[in-house]
Amino acid sequence: MHHRKRIEIVxxxxxxxxxxxxxxRLGATGWTILPVLSGRGRRGVRLGGDLSGVLDNVVIVCIxxxxxxxxxxxxxxxxxxxRPAIVSITDCTVLRADHF
Amino acid sequence: MHHRKRIEIVxxxxxxxxxxxxxxRLGATGWTILPVLSGRGRRGVRLGGDLSGVLDNVVIVCIxxxxxxxxxxxxxxxxxxxRPAIVSITDCTVLRADHF
Amino acid sequence: MHHRKRIEIVxxxxxxxxxxxxxxRLGATGWTILPVLSGRGRRGVRLGGDLSGVLDNVVIVCIxxxxxxxxxxxxxxxxxxxRPAIVSITDCTVLRADHF
Numbered sequence: 001m002h003h004r005k006r007i008e009i010v011x012x013x014x015x016x017x018x019x020x021x022x023x024x025r026l027g028a029t030g031w032t033i034l035p036v037l038s039g040r041g042r043r044g045v046r047l048g049g050d051l052s053g054v055l056d057n058v059v060i061v062c063i064x065x066x067x068x069x070x071x072x073x074x075x076x077x078x079x080x081x082x083r084p085a086i087v088s089i090t091d092c093t094v095l096r097a098d099h100f
Numbered sequence: 101m102h103h104r105k106r107i108e109i110v111x112x113x114x115x116x117x118x119x120x121x122x123x124x125r126l127g128a129t130g131w132t133i134l135p136v137l138s139g140r141g142r143r144g145v146r147l148g149g150d151l152s153g154v155l156d157n158v159v160i161v162c163i164x165x166x167x168x169x170x171x172x173x174x175x176x177x178x179x180x181x182x183r184p185a186i187v188s189i190t191d192c193t194v195l196r197a198d199h200f
Numbered sequence: 201m202h203h204r205k206r207i208e209i210v211x212x213x214x215x216x217x218x219x220x221x222x223x224x225r226l227g228a229t230g231w232t233i234l235p236v237l238s239g240r241g242r243r244g245v246r247l248g249g250d251l252s253g254v255l256d257n258v259v260i261v262c263i264x265x266x267x268x269x270x271x272x273x274x275x276x277x278x279x280x281x282x283r284p285a286i287v288s289i290t291d292c293t294v295l296r297a298d299h300f
Contacts, residue, residue, distance in 0.1 A: 001273070006208075006288055008106075008161075008192075010132050020240070030241035030285065032210050032259065034134055034234055037158060040120070041130035058237060059132065059161075061208075061259075063288050073101070076195055085130065087195040088106055088163050092208075095276055095287040108206075108261075108292075110232050134234055137258060140220070141230035159232065159261075173201070176295055185230065187295040188206055188263050 001093035005069040006061065010039065010085040013056040018082040023062050026071040031062040041085040057085060063094060101193035105169040106161065110139065110185040113156040118182040123162050126171040131162040141185040157185060163194060201293035205269040206261065210239065210285040213256040218282040223262050226271040231262040241285040257285060263294060 011019055016033060023031055036057040039046050046057060064072065069089065072079060079087065111119055116133060123131055136157040139146050146157060164172065169189065172179060179187065211219055216233060223231055236257040239246050246257060264272065269289065272279060279287065 001289070004288065006290060024240070030239065032239040032257065032285070033237040034259065035237050037133040037135050039130065039132040040124070057132065059134065063286055073195070080196065085132070086163055088104065088192040089101070089194075090106060090190055090192045090290055092288040092290045094289075095273070095284075096280065137233040137235050139230065139232040140224070157232065159234065173295070180296065185232070186263055188204065188292040189201065189294075190206060190290055190292045 034059040134159040234259040
């Protein structure tokens with residue numbers, strides 16, 4: 001097993017590309033985007049399922065190396081430019097680092 | 101980076117409000133609700149997508165301070181009253197604690 | 201609170217049963233499957249929502265004991281046979297181990 005960081009970013013769906021483009025540019029080898037039903041944050045409650053989808057949030061999960069994670073943190077100004085509701089980072093291990 | 105807890109609660113969709121109301125009352129600054137396709141737990145397999153949605157589960161993710169997390173654990177009887185399938189807690193760090 | 205492992209597996213939806221069958225056989229007491237909107241990995245970008253759903257990924261989350269987790273890792277060849285995009289494992293604690 002190999003140590004990695006699990007970066008989890010809650011962000012507006014319309015700004016998700018800004019985040020994944022940044023992750024790509026900083027060397028992330030992959031990411032996964034999950035839908036959100038609803039949420040509450042500094043800007044109040046958001047319900048998913050509006051017809052436009054404009055207000056929907058998504059969760060972006062990125063398993064990244066220490067080096068990539070450090071670059072993401074160094075680029076926090078740019079990351080925060082996408083106005084994420086939250087950015088949390090957890091230690092994890094991954095199976096077959098050569099594979100992923 | 102600032103230390104937080106990532107609380108993850110799998111619960112029936114119809115009981116999600118009970119959980120988020122509790123989180124709000126205990127001082128959580130936010131939470132995110134994710135849809136679930138299916139699951140297996142003590143009460144057997146649950147498939148999502150039934151027309152009523154009554155049997156659907158959701159995942160509630162709450163990034164909370166140590167203090168709020170301690171209050172959630174102190175209120176575990178009330179939390180368990182919502183009959184969560186599982187409550188798991190992970191250490192995490194967050195970007196810009198002042199922001200979130 | 202009781203120590204557990206949170207196993208998170210991103211895998212094609214059509215292969216999710218292979219993974220959950222394995223988890224069941226190895227003694228997991230439960231798991232939850234979340235839908236994925238899109239993702240990028242070694243095999244390029246995948247967009248969800250195609251009519252067939254064949255290319256969709258899902259996220260399987262399994263909170264497991266150390267013993268079950270060790271068995272999953274011992275069975276990594278079989279697990280990798282389902283061609284997961286990623287398998288990550290995080291330490292967590294759970295509420296009421298007797299309950300879950």
